[in-house]
Amino acid sequence: MTLTQSLLLIVALIALSAFFSLAEITLAASRRLRLRQMADEGDVRAERVLRVQEQPGHYFTVVQIGLNAVAILGGVVGEGSLSPYYARLFDLWFSPDTAQAAAFAASFVTIIAVFLVFADLFPKRLGMNNPEQLAVRMVGPMQVLITTFMPLVWLFTRSTDLLFKLLGMPAHRDEQITSADILAMTEAGARAGVLAVREQQVIANVFELDTRLVSSVMTSRDRIAWFQKDDPESVLRARIVAEPFSAYPVCDGDIDHVLGYVDAKDMFQRVLSGQPLALDQGVPLHKALVVPDRLSLTEVLEQFRQAHEDFAIIVNEYSLVVGVITLNDVMSTVMGDLVGPQDEEQQIVRRDENSWLIDGVTPIQDVQRALDLDAPLPHADEYETLAGFLMVMLRRVPKRTDSVSWGGYTFEVMDVDSYRIDQVMVTDVEGAAQAAARSLKA
Template structure:
């Protein structure tokens, strides 16, 4: 074989090796979500790639047969073609034996370098740049090769399957997408500028709904404004002016005996039309949606959707009212500081770069977000900052109590009838 023929053979072998390297990396790097989208748009090749990803054994067997065969042939052809050239060149300065040894090493290094760059690094970096579109182009030729080398593919695949079974490794690819995967993708999108930071935060808040209990956003029992069924109009007017809300529970005797609720819009319409506000003179009384206090916010949304309501009474296992919640409360959790910014300002007030004044009923998730804290101890035992302090102190907090955690000092500065009103949080320098 002449030098020209040998060089041509090396070029063909490099191209063949590059083909198999490209086929290998594009299949491994292709995202199933993107392939599914391409398949839904009518690309039948994307569906073939998805099927291969589910059972890639035959595909990778052909790839490895091709890569190993080309590597062996490349070494044989390259050494035979380049060694005489390097031997003549080195013979000018060295003796025959030294020139022969040097020629072998030079041809070996040259072939390795050329194959490494053109048959491995370049095609793999090319495949990583756009794996899905390249994978759909490679799957057709690869299926032809799988059929052509079927006996060899069957033998090597079966041998590999036996090893997998002996080691207890599943034969099919497990490709479950979790919420953590989606959040990681949105965070990467935010860093790349594809998503705005606020958009990424909204998506993260949506997934947080399933882990946050209703306690974290409800209006607690001691803050509920409610009406007695026989309250006179003057009392109703004064209470609405003092504490304006979208809905008011109506009770019989005490807050634990809820008859229903009145919508503020109905009352405003009666005021504008000059009608009386007394509850026994025609003000619509709506049936209250009652939900348990251990529901997650996702379950609360489902309850609102099924009942076609946006206001609910929350009770504990003893049927005592512990709070109320509205649809706006849940949506404020999703939208973050885009909705309900005033409430958040009242609960978390940043005094300077190293200190915050925080309401005791503030949900711990909001506190962690404001302070950039990743974890808190015993996080499953409480929902609010006051609960965190109770768990850490193992008693009801009192004024001047302090808890240190995560580089922050949490000091109780105001307590009202055993209720933690204000906590001063200071960052340790």
């Protein structure tokens, strides 16, 4: 075989190996969601790729047969065609035996390098750029090859299946898409600029609803504005002015005996129409939706939907009222930073680049997000708020000036009101030290 014929055969083998490499990477990298979209748009080839992904054994068997056969044949042809020319070159400097060994090594390295670049790296990089479009083009020829080599495919596939069975490993990949998968995709989209960072955060907040309890966003018991059933109109007006809310529980004697609630809109309409506000003079009393404090925000949303309500009383296992929650509270959790200070009382106030002033009842997830804390908090299942975190870390009720150091931050209690932690100063220790060093140099 002449050198020209050998080189043409090597080029053909490289092209064939590149075909199998491209077929392998495009099937593995193709996203099922994108393929399903293409199939729904009428591309029958995408449907065939989806079926192959469900049972990829025969497909990859043909790929491996092709790649290994081509690699072996390429090595034989390359060594036989290039070694004589390298031997003549090395004869100028080395003895015949040394020149022959060097020629074999040089031809081997040359063939490996050419195959690595043109038959492996290049086609795989190409396939990763647009896997779905290339996969639908490769599936037809690959199915022809599967049919042609079916006896070999059957033998090798059965042998592989038997090995998986002996090792107790699953023969098929899990195609279930989890919330973690979706969040990873949205994070990648945000890094690529496809999604705005705030849009990605809203999506993350939606998935967080299933893990956050109602107690993490409720208005706590000590902050509830409520009416006695026999409060005079003057008291009602004064309380509405002092504590404007969208709804007010109406109680009999104390807050743990809730009769219902009145909607602020109903009271506003009565004021505009000149009607009295006294609860015994026609103000509509709505039946209160009561939910346990161990529900997640997702479950509360479902309760709101079923009851056609947007306000609920939260009780604990002893039937004591621990807080109230509104639909707006849940949506504020979803919207996150998109909700401005005019829409809700700020619980996290940044004082400077290294310190924050945080309300004790702030949900611990919001604190982690504000401080950009990725590490899991200790005993995270034992509390839901920043105050709870401090109590667990100190193993007692915190007092003013108590502090906890964790994760490079110092959490110092600034104000306590009747055992309730009002304000906590959080300081980034390392950042504060660097700022102090810069100020000294200046």
